[in-house]
Amino acid sequence: MLHINELTYRIEGRTLLDRATVGIPAGHKVGLIGRNGAGKTTMLRLITGELSPDDGTVGYPKTTKLGYVAQEAPGGDATLIEWVLEADSGRASLMAEAETATDPQRIADIHTRLSDIGAHAAPARAAQILAGLGFDETAQNRPCREYSGGWRMRVALAAVLFLEPEILLLDEPTNYLDLEGTLWLESYLRAYPHTILMVSHDRNLLNRAVTSILHLERGKLTLYSGGYDDFEEARSEQQRLEGKLKKKQDDERKRITAFVDRFRAKATKAAQAQSRLKALAKMKPIAAQVDERVVPITFPKPDKMLASPLIRLEGVEAGYEPDKPILKNIDARIDNDDRIALLGQNGNGKSTFAKLISGRLPPQKGQSWSHKNLTFGYFAQHQLDELSEGRTPLDYITGLMPDASEAERRARLGAAGFGFERAQNRCDTLSGGEKARLLLLLATFHAPHILILDEPTNHLDVDSRETLIRALNEYEGAVILISHDRHLVEACADRLWYVGGGTVSPFEGDMADYQRKLLEERSSRTSREVKAPSAARIDDRAEQRRIAAERRAQVAPLKRAMSDAEKEVNRLTEHVARIDAKLADPGLYEREPDTVQKLSIERGQQAKALAAAEDVWLQATEAFEVASAEAAG
Numbered sequence: 001m002l003h004i005n006e007l008t009y010r011i012e013g014r015t016l017l018d019r020a021t022v023g024i025p026a027g028h029k030v031g032l033i034g035r036n037g038a039g040k041t042t043m044l045r046l047i048t049g050e051l052s053p054d055d056g057t058v059g060y061p062k063t064t065k066l067g068y069v070a071q072e073a074p075g076g077d078a079t080l081i082e083w084v085l086e087a088d089s090g091r092a093s094l095m096a097e098a099e100t101a102t103d104p105q106r107i108a109d110i111h112t113r114l115s116d117i118g119a120h121a122a123p124a125r126a127a128q129i130l131a132g133l134g135f136d137e138t139a140q141n142r143p144c145r146e147y148s149g150g151w152r153m154r155v156a157l158a159a160v161l162f163l164e165p166e167i168l169l170l171d172e173p174t175n176y177l178d179l180e181g182t183l184w185l186e187s188y189l190r191a192y193p194h195t196i197l198m199v200s201h202d203r204n205l206l207n208r209a210v211t212s213i214l215h216l217e218r219g220k221l222t223l224y225s226g227g228y229d230d231f232e233e234a235r236s237e238q239q240r241l242e243g244k245l246k247k248k249q250d251d252e253r254k255r256i257t258a259f260v261d262r263f264r265a266k267a268t269k270a271a272q273a274q275s276r277l278k279a280l281a282k283m284k285p286i287a288a289q290v291d292e293r294v295v296p297i298t299f300p301k302p303d304k305m306l307a308s309p310l311i312r313l314e315g316v317e318a319g320y321e322p323d324k325p326i327l328k329n330i331d332a333r334i335d336n337d338d339r340i341a342l343l344g345q346n347g348n349g350k351s352t353f354a355k356l357i358s359g360r361l362p363p364q365k366g367q368s369w370s371h372k373n374l375t376f377g378y379f380a381q382h383q384l385d386e387l388s389e390g391r392t393p394l395d396y397i398t399g400l401m402p403d404a405s406e407a408e409r410r411a412r413l414g415a416a417g418f419g420f421e422r423a424q425n426r427c428d429t430l431s432g433g434e435k436a437r438l439l440l441l442l443a444t445f446h447a448p449h450i451l452i453l454d455e456p457t458n459h460l461d462v463d464s465r466e467t468l469i470r471a472l473n474e475y476e477g478a479v480i481l482i483s484h485d486r487h488l489v490e491a492c493a494d495r496l497w498y499v500g501g502g503t504v505s506p507f508e509g510d511m512a513d514y515q516r517k518l519l520e521e522r523s524s525r526t527s528r529e530v531k532a533p534s535a536a537r538i539d540d541r542a543e544q545r546r547i548a549a550e551r552r553a554q555v556a557p558l559k560r561a562m563s564d565a566e567k568e569v570n571r572l573t574e575h576v577a578r579i580d581a582k583l584a585d586p587g588l589y590e591r592e593p594d595t596v597q598k599l600s601i602e603r604g605q606q607a608k609a610l611a612a613a614e615d616v617w618l619q620a621t622e623a624f625e626v627a628s629a630e631a632a633g
Contacts, residue, residue: 001026002047002167002195004221007056009042016042018219019056026166029189029196031206031228034216036433036461040199043216044068044169047197060167067165069156069173074144080155081140084126087159091119122162129158132184133177134346150176150346150381161188170198174205175458178346179484180518187619201462203228203487208615228462229608294463295417297440297471300447306371308335310449310478311357316366318356325364326352329503336449338478341493343507343514344500350482351380353504354452357480377448381455384435389428393418393438400445416441432459452480457488486511512614519618565617572610579603
């Protein structure tokens, strides 16, 4: 069990943790949430011992193995698979000693220990984790130094997952993952056998991969059962009840005070007045629930709307080296009211396409046309590291508003969440969320016609992500969105384009269809791996046939489970569609408002049931396809 007792930590005069206390039972999966800058990462560093608290303790059994993703991304000549395997220093040490040991007893002890820890199966397990995070067999055998920082952080994540610690600490693990990697991680964490404490602002991940939510607010910790949606519901109910209790208590205070003021001087009532004064003194005040205000994100309207299309591409090729295009045969059109999300694995060319349409990368072949007055706003995750450490938000806005008054500059910064003091903080002291807000302000300052956002939600807390969704839906220009945040894509995009196979093409379907496509591709890869020749394959063909027959016998119930799960998905989908059809009737809201409320509640329940049913169906499909491949092999 992980115990956090009366933990207090201050930084630069600000209290991040104020006698925070919580107990997390072994095996629980907990999502740690809170506003940007609340102290979530600090708490993880206190648990690991990287920081020392001002007061209080962090406790867990001495033999417990703690896992935390290293801050430094791996580099050097070691291959990815080697680097992950070397993360288990105990196994690596035993393997090295096994090569040099000469004492028979010691050799026997080493091999017994290696067998106990499953050392010989470790390479396959490490390869499976790397594959889930987007590295195929060829990539796993390339040196770490050949990868960029984001890809190296995936390797660091793979290493800590490979260690399988009893307490796994994760800080925004999806920040460097594409959607496929995020879906794999979600599935992996759901099946993880030990304790997880994970900082995340991904609503889908917090709803599907954890069993509890730990809320850090004003230095205090509160543990809620269930996923993020359950937390929101419980939190709202708690605030409602506490609001009622506070009003009741305030009324009682007024009544007691009025009694005392009226009868204190009367001898016959003096004792009762003194008694009530004591009761008033002992009455523990109920604090008013004041939500921490989320500063809205707003994007200025383009000064002059342009006629569609804004951009048209015909037979375009794009790349960085002559005669080596990354994307080919691109036929696309972007209109002034488009909301387009780009789907596809990292490395398929999504960022290349974004640079192409923004004019940062000229086409190598084909016809490209854009409106002559077209302007762009561009936000990319890597820009957070490019902010000058010594400059402040005020410095940046001054460069954009050289002729404006100090008050005008500060008003523009204040609207983006940078008050008087924060506007003068150096960029190297800003939180990730503050840096993201600053970059969004800079990217949209000149009211662009097309806004290109490449992973904009990394480092934004859940509430800030909701304000971003509102801002995008109210923005009057076009939006090109690259994001692994399914909630953001579903809430904002009305067109999906798939970047893969060396081109860009419309994706016919929604995010649920895309998730199924990813699962099918992953199952296909798994099938090929199962069928691939192996040095460890049994030579006895009769034994192989017997094993294959047993596997085929196992396929039948898996197929039935897959079919049943699919039927349930179809049933719930039709049910939700029928409710949507009823809610689409505008007259219903006037005729039967009570019915509308009931239908809305029912739709929410059915939508949640549908999401759960889809998970069951996806897992059943994967199990069936893998088992079928094994039986065929």
